[in-house]
Amino acid sequence: MRVSPSVRAIQVPDENPMHPDFTDIYLVGNGQVLTIDSGEAMDRYRWMIRGYLAATEHAEVSLAAITHHHSDHSGNLKWARDVLKADILVPQNGVKLLKGRLPATGVQTVREGQVLDLGGGARLQVLVTPGHSVDSVCYYLEEEGVLFTGDTLLGSSTTTVWELGPYRRTLARLLELPNLKVICPGHGKLVNDPRERLQMYVNHRNMREQQILGVLEGGGAFTSWDIMLQLYPDIDKRLRRAADNNVRAHLTQLASEGRLALYPGKPRKQNPAKVARDVEHAKQRDAVIRQGKKEEAAKLRAEVRAQENPPSGEWIDPPRYELTGTAKDALP
Ligand SMILES: [Zn+2]
Structure with missing residues (x-):
């Protein structure tokens, strides 16, 4: 789906109840193509990216960026490196949090104020915007008025916040962006009234x-x-x-901010033996639940299979039926 002259959206249907509608991956630039976010480490996302590239793109992806470290945004970075041969761009604060999800080579960090020149006039600015997570960044294509927010602002629901002070400062900053026309969120529909939506979030918190x-x-x-x-x-x-x-x-x-006095309280001392028992109990319960699900699936399969054959378990020789003498005589 085309968003603006340099931006395309790939909207991947999602079953996660936290993300109504879909998870979004964006392609930016016509000379060099950069992706923003990569979805969860599931085939579906890779198929959608590959399918979209095969169907509509002429250029190849040379850069794969993310908005923050959460796994539903960074799940396919290794794949982007191995298969698409892209260079990987991640927020500086995110490197440590991305453990296990980064390829061994080709990783660069982005910093506040950096401009990614994708050719053909597409210049993407990096804005460091903590709040949803400690490493959240937004990308802004000012010439076309397109802002990529990841989970800082979502298309159809409110987001979760790691720390409120930085989050509110981030919202205030995004409200100041010149020429803002559309927000491309990490999940859900495009936001075509970006200032109203940002102001709504600000008002709600206030x-x-x-x-x-x-x-x-x-x-x-x-x-x-x-x-x-x-x-x-x-x-x-x-x-x-x-x-x-x-x-x-x-x-x-x-x-x-020094506006409230805080009395830190007194935490209850945890009994390590009880904590260990609870962990063990939870493990056993999960194992039983898993086994139960397996048995249920096997039972359903057996029931379906049973429909295919006569019930030989019930009969050595099943009843047979033949026309009676009079009926036989009546046959034409
Ligand atoms: Zn997130």
């Missing part, structure tokens, strides 16, 4: 922070759980932990 400060203004020291219960009194109980994490991310940011 509102949540105001609400938290509102609870604290009454005085007293609260746990994140206390605050969560006040902010989300009717939330589905199964989502309380997630909401608590959200509140805690804000509290961490406010404390790091």
